[in-house]
Amino acid sequence: MSTLVEVKSVTKVYKRDTLEIPVLQNISLDVPEGEFLALMGPSGSGKTTLLNLISGIDQPTSGSILVAGTDIAKLNESALAKWRSRNIGFVFQFYNLLPVLTAYENVELPLLLTNLSKKEKKERVEAVLSVVGLADRMDHSPRQLSGGQQQRVAIARAVVTDPTLLIGDEPTGDLDRKSAEEILTLLGRLNSEFKKTIIMVTHDPHAAGSAHKIQHLDKGELTSQ
Amino acid sequence: MKIPLSYNIRNLWARRLTTSLTVSGIALVVFVFAAVLMLAQGIQDTMVATGSNDNVIILRKGTSGEMMSAVSRDQIGIISSFAEVAQMNDGKPFASSDVVTIINLRKKKTNDMGNIIVRGVTPSSFALRPQVKITEGRWFQQGSAEIVIGNKIHDQFENVDIGQQIRIGTKLWTVVGVYDAGKTGFASELWADADNIMLEFNRSTTFSSYTFKLKDVQDYEVIKTKLETEQRLQDLDVKREQDFYLEQSKGMATFIKALGLVITIIFSFGAMIGAMITMYAAVANRTVEIGTLRALGFQRNSILTAFLLEALALSMIGGILGLILASFMQFVSFSTTNFGTFSELAFGFSLSIRIVISTLFFSLMMGVIGGFLPAVRASRMNIINALRAS
Ligand SMILES: Nc1ncnc2c1ncn2[C@@H]1O[C@H](COP(=O)(O)OP(=O)(O)OP(=O)(O)O)[C@@H](O)[C@H]1O
Ligand SMILES: [Mg+2]
Numbered sequence: 001m002s003t004l005v006e007v008k009s010v011t012k013v014y015k016r017d018t019l020e021i022p023v024l025q026n027i028s029l030d031v032p033e034g035e036f037l038a039l040m041g042p043s044g045s046g047k048t049t050l051l052n053l054i055s056g057i058d059q060p061t062s063g064s065i066l067v068a069g070t071d072i073a074k075l076n077e078s079a080l081a082k083w084r085s086r087n088i089g090f091v092f093q094f095y096n097l098l099p100v101l102t103a104y105e106n107v108e109l110p111l112l113l114t115n116l117s118k119k120e121k122k123e124r125v126e127a128v129l130s131v132v133g134l135a136d137r138m139d140h141s142p143r144q145l146s147g148g149q150q151q152r153v154a155i156a157r158a159v160v161t162d163p164t165l166l167i168g169d170e171p172t173g174d175l176d177r178k179s180a181e182e183i184l185t186l187l188g189r190l191n192s193e194f195k196k197t198i199i200m201v202t203h204d205p206h207a208a209g210s211a212h213k214i215q216h217l218d219k220g221e222l223t224s225q
Numbered sequence: 226m227k228i229p230l231s232y233n234i235r236n237l238w239a240r241r242l243t244t245s246l247t248v249s250g251i252a253l254v255v256f257v258f259a260a261v262l263m264l265a266q267g268i269q270d271t272m273v274a275t276g277s278n279d280n281v282i283i284l285r286k287g288t289s290g291e292m293m294s295a296v297s298r299d300q301i302g303i304i305s306s307f308a309e310v311a312q313m314n315d316g317k318p319f320a321s322s323d324v325v326t327i328i329n330l331r332k333k334k335t336n337d338m339g340n341i342i343v344r345g346v347t348p349s350s351f352a353l354r355p356q357v358k359i360t361e362g363r364w365f366q367q368g369s370a371e372i373v374i375g376n377k378i379h380d381q382f383e384n385v386d387i388g389q390q391i392r393i394g395t396k397l398w399t400v401v402g403v404y405d406a407g408k409t410g411f412a413s414e415l416w417a418d419a420d421n422i423m424l425e426f427n428r429s430t431t432f433s434s435y436t437f438k439l440k441d442v443q444d445y446e447v448i449k450t451k452l453e454t455e456q457r458l459q460d461l462d463v464k465r466e467q468d469f470y471l472e473q474s475k476g477m478a479t480f481i482k483a484l485g486l487v488i489t490i491i492f493s494f495g496a497m498i499g500a501m502i503t504m505y506a507a508v509a510n511r512t513v514e515i516g517t518l519r520a521l522g523f524q525r526n527s528i529l530t531a532f533l534l535e536a537l538a539l540s541m542i543g544g545i546l547g548l549i550l551a552s553f554m555q556f557v558s559f560s561t562t563n564f565g566t567f568s569e570l571a572f573g574f575s576l577s578i579r580i581v582i583s584t585l586f587f588s589l590m591m592g593v594i595g596g597f598l599p600a601v602r603a604s605r606m607n608i609i610n611a612l613r614a615s
Contacts, residue, residue: 057519084521084522094513096516096517100236101232101235109521112227157521
């Protein structure tokens with residue numbers, strides 16, 4: 001399998017006023033295509049930071065990040081936004097659905113950045129909503145859905161553009177056991193059935209168990225298990 | 226405009242209490258703004274309606290109104306002989322020689338005194354001004370101390386009913402009729418026989434103005450040049466009747482506009498700050514949403530546009546509401562002194578397409594100015610910080 005994500009000697013230092021906070025030091029990580037990787041580690045170890053760098057919503061202080069051959073550390077902000085819309089599907093801990101939009105509209109949102117026709121958009125939204133098992137809930141607003149259902153809508157939104165990489169920061173962190181289980185099963189299915197490469201941060205060893213591979217991040221350094 | 230407008234509209238709806246308070250503030254300011262313009266327009270409409278497009282008025286040079294003007298009988302004779310002056314069936318000029326004076330009458334409601342124009346007219350006057358129609362009683366008889374009164378004066382002043390007497394000069398004149406003059410300035414006048422009025426004021430040879438109908442509307446420039454080059458008419462001014470009345474209203478309309486607009490602009494700062502606070506709150510409440518949209522790939526521009534549109538929607542709703550409110554003012558009419566003539570003039574609020582457009586533009590400006598800084602803040606947010614705000 002070819003390497004999809006190549007993190008090469010990445011360092012990230014946050015600056016707060018004059019204070020410099022080194023978060024990641026010389027991190028390197030390869031993620032092959034089709035991988036389901038779980039990132040674990042204590043709070044504050046820099047998991048979210050690493051995920052942000054790979055998904056192109058943050059830039060490394062030094063080092064390079066190649067995703068499907070593109071060095072995203074070299075892209076400017078506008079190009080990066082465009083790149084994200086095509087390549088990254090985000091699943092957040094708190095779902096981050098827009099509360100005033102229906103499930104359907106939330107899923108459709110990333111498609112507004114594409115040139116797909118109305119009909120194609122509709123087909124895609126309906127298709128992913130049925131993959132996550134919520135075809136009958138598409139006119140519901142997030143408030144009318146349970147946490148687990150909201151996260152499934154969020155996953156539908158993340159995959160609707162058929163992205164290169166699925167990124168999840170504690171996607172089960174806010175859910176009860178049963179809902180978390182459903183989400184993990186869904187992610188597993190997306191990985192095995194739809195060949196999605198997934199990088200997921202989690203605190204939950206059980207959740208990490210659904211992944212193929214677990215990497216530990218501690219004090220800015222990676223160790224694999 | 227990548228982010229759909231429905232997103233903004235639904236957010237306004239989701240915060241309906243704040244939205245309606247902000248909208249009310251904007252609507253009130255817009256209402257005042259529109260009402261001021263409508264009032265100024267109302268005065269102009271009234272005055273313009275008083276004149277006719279194919280009538281020409283002759284006054285003494287350098288006088289701003291009929292009160293100070295003087296046109297002699299001889300001069301009127303010369304003017305009426307020109308071929309461009311229309312003729313009535315009996316061959317007489319289609320014209321009116323008017324003599325104008327002012328009297329005081331008491332208002333019904335406030336008991337204040339008001340200056341009323343008394344217009345001495347010649348019989349052809351009624352033909353020249355078809356908008357003036359008797360509605361009660363009858364016209365005055367030539368040579369007798371009788372008077373007819375405009376409907377607006379009849380409505381608003383005391384002791385002007387048919388049969389009652391009004392003092393003009395040394396004599397008492399009997400009211401014999403009430404005429405309707407629509408929305409024109411004539412509705413705020415009293416009309417009597419010109420010769421009789423002149424006799425009363427010992428001015429047997431000079432009228433205040435001379436108004437005639439053109440045979441052909443196109444002839445205006447021709448006759449104007451002819452009259453202005455005629456030796457014996459050098460002290461006279463030639464104007465289209467409509468232009469004359471428009472000038473009479475200009476001072477008042479400008480005054481109302483200037484005063485009103487200064488006040489509304491001061492108010493509008495309040496409404497703009499209101500919109501700004503509302504939008505800042507909206508941006509703060511939706512920080513995570515903004516971060517999410519940016520993460521999904523929406524550009525800073527889209528965020529800026531979305532929040533600006535939201536502010537515009539807010540101000541547009543306020544603008545339309547204020548305009549609807551103001552449009553009810555069309556049913557209100559009142560009477561006050563026209564500074565142009567120092568006489569009583571009844572007028573209303575009049576809405577025009579131009580006022581609708583300027584009012585909506587004014588509300589949009591409030592939205593743009595109030596919404597700009599919050600929208601900039603939304604668009605400048607750092608994605609990571611915005612996402613961490615939860
Ligand atoms: N924008 C920022 N500015 C300054 N410091 C930051 C910023 N983001 C993160 N940090 C710091 O970087 C370190 C790593 O943060 P990060 O969020 O990556 O940790 P994490 O491993 O995801 O922790 P958790 O498990 O609690 O989510 C922390 O010490 C945090 O305070
Ligand atoms: Mg984290």
